[in-house]
Amino acid sequence: MIWNQRYECMDREELRSLQLARLKETVTRVYHRVPYYRAAMDRAGVTPADIRTLADVTRLPFTDKAVLRENYPYGLFAVPSREIVRLHASSGTTGKPTVVGYTRRDLENWTELVARIVTMAGVTDEDVVQITFGYGLFTGAFGLHYGLEKVGAAIVPASVGNTRRQIMLMQDFGVTALVGTPSYALHLAEVARSMDIDPAGLGIRTGLFGSEAWTESMRAELERTWNMRATDNYGLSEVMGPGVSGECTEINGMHINEDHFLVEIIDPKTGEQLPSGSEGELVITTLTKEALPLLRYRTRDITVLNEEKCPCGRTTARISKVRGRTDDMLIISGVNVFPSQIETVLMNIDGLAPHYQIIVDKKGYLDQLEVQVELTDEMFTGQFRDLEALEDKIKQKIFSVLSINCRVRLLEPRSLARSEGKAKRVIDKRPKQ
Numbered sequence: 001m002i003w004n005q006r007y008e009c010m011d012r013e014e015l016r017s018l019q020l021a022r023l024k025e026t027v028t029r030v031y032h033r034v035p036y037y038r039a040a041m042d043r044a045g046v047t048p049a050d051i052r053t054l055a056d057v058t059r060l061p062f063t064d065k066a067v068l069r070e071n072y073p074y075g076l077f078a079v080p081s082r083e084i085v086r087l088h089a090s091s092g093t094t095g096k097p098t099v100v101g102y103t104r105r106d107l108e109n110w111t112e113l114v115a116r117i118v119t120m121a122g123v124t125d126e127d128v129v130q131i132t133f134g135y136g137l138f139t140g141a142f143g144l145h146y147g148l149e150k151v152g153a154a155i156v157p158a159s160v161g162n163t164r165r166q167i168m169l170m171q172d173f174g175v176t177a178l179v180g181t182p183s184y185a186l187h188l189a190e191v192a193r194s195m196d197i198d199p200a201g202l203g204i205r206t207g208l209f210g211s212e213a214w215t216e217s218m219r220a221e222l223e224r225t226w227n228m229r230a231t232d233n234y235g236l237s238e239v240m241g242p243g244v245s246g247e248c249t250e251i252n253g254m255h256i257n258e259d260h261f262l263v264e265i266i267d268p269k270t271g272e273q274l275p276s277g278s279e280g281e282l283v284i285t286t287l288t289k290e291a292l293p294l295l296r297y298r299t300r301d302i303t304v305l306n307e308e309k310c311p312c313g314r315t316t317a318r319i320s321k322v323r324g325r326t327d328d329m330l331i332i333s334g335v336n337v338f339p340s341q342i343e344t345v346l347m348n349i350d351g352l353a354p355h356y357q358i359i360v361d362k363k364g365y366l367d368q369l370e371v372q373v374e375l376t377d378e379m380f381t382g383q384f385r386d387l388e389a390l391e392d393k394i395k396q397k398i399f400s401v402l403s404i405n406c407r408v409r410l411l412e413p414r415s416l417a418r419s420e421g422k423a424k425r426v427i428d429k430r431p432k433q
């Protein structure tokens with residue numbers, strides 16, 4: 001099913017002219033209403049009248065998280081406060097959080113865009129959907145909630161935590177779809193088993209996972225564990241929240257709601273725009289947002305853009321699974337390492353559970369990588385000799401992918417802390433440069 005045939009299947013020429021009209025409006029609005037943008041555009045020597053084609057977007061200044069912080073809390077808002085009807089915030093790991101605001105129209109658009117992505121993933125009004133994101137300042141729960149409600153699904157707003165009760169709700173309420181982070185879905189499965197309940201028998205047909213990077217190997221693990229179709233969806237609070245893009249049932253990239261977002265891929269080092277098909281940092285310009293329009297927001301997320309038509313019938317461009325964030329990329333002894341590369345290695349080795357942590361430290365001048373991973377119950381009770389062989393195998397596989405020697409620590413099952421939200425996989429103990 002396609003939620004909005006008109007916009008999701010639009011002829012690409014027509015889509016481009018709609019994007020251009022909306023880009024011009026957005027640029028004009030921020031120039032006149034947001035002092036920060038007027039100053040930044042003046043510095044860049046560009047006026048709203050200079051935006052004549054979509055390619056002219058590259059003349060506009062970038063926005064990044066630092067700009068949002070410097071203008072905390074409301075400095076980038078483009079409407080008076082009486083027009084704001086909702087606020088959310090991203091968890092500020094360092095210092096102040098980032099505040100995002102929505103007008104009534106923004107909320108309507110958000111609902112519509114989430115309705116599109118949940119429909120893409122195969123959710124309908126027949127579904128009973130459990131939302132395990134935290135209801136609160138985080139955009140995940142409320143964002144998905146209203147879109148799912150629009151589609152007519154029955155929502156179980158379980159929120160985060162109280163994992164045993166989550167399992168009981170699934171069982172008793174006949175839940176058919178699960179919304180949350182992929183890492184929490186793994187934890188839920190583990191708790192279900194500890195209650196002698198097989199997650200695969202719970203009747204969950206669809207997983208709608210997002211909010212953190214996860215690999216294809218993790219997808220395979222989740223699908224096997226839950227006997228479900230696990231779909232990916234991507235978004236970020238600064239540009240709206242969930243609903244920016246999502247996978248259709250072809251499972252071949254996440255469709256972007258391009259009538260609302262203009263996307264580019266850039267080289268994160270030089271800021272140059274890269275041609276379609278190249279891997280780079282995703283940059284998003286909002287095209288319809290009223291409260292907090294953003295020009296060329298640097299997401300820090302690494303992905304690839306694909307503009308080919310999808311067999312599902314939608315014409316919107318897709319982004320590939322996000323490989324990681326530029327700020328999560330580790331540089332270990334000069335080698336670029338994404339945690340997702342290590343995840344892929346670990347998930348493809350028998351005897352290991354999908355719970356791991358990456359520790360980076362420095363000894364003298366040398367970087368040291370340690371991979372800690374839990375054993376499965378079967379492996380844990382097995383032979384010592386097998387464990388040694390397993391450790392060697394992990395080292396070798398990681399060396400073959402990254403050309404880095406690492407230490408491996410095999411852990412008892414269930415010894416690492418479990419995440420209820422976004423998993424924290426990397427601990428970098430090296431002194432900051």
Ligand code: DLL
Nearest residue numbers: 090140210211212213233234235236237241242322
């Ligand atoms: O995580 C919004 C969201 C909620 C998306 C629920 C999907 C589902 P933030 O907390 O602002 O917003 O975090 C945004 O999370 O820049 C990515 O680095 C990461 N992220 C989000 N979705 C995905 C995904 C929400 N599907 C940041 N794959 C983004 C990989 C993701 N990373």
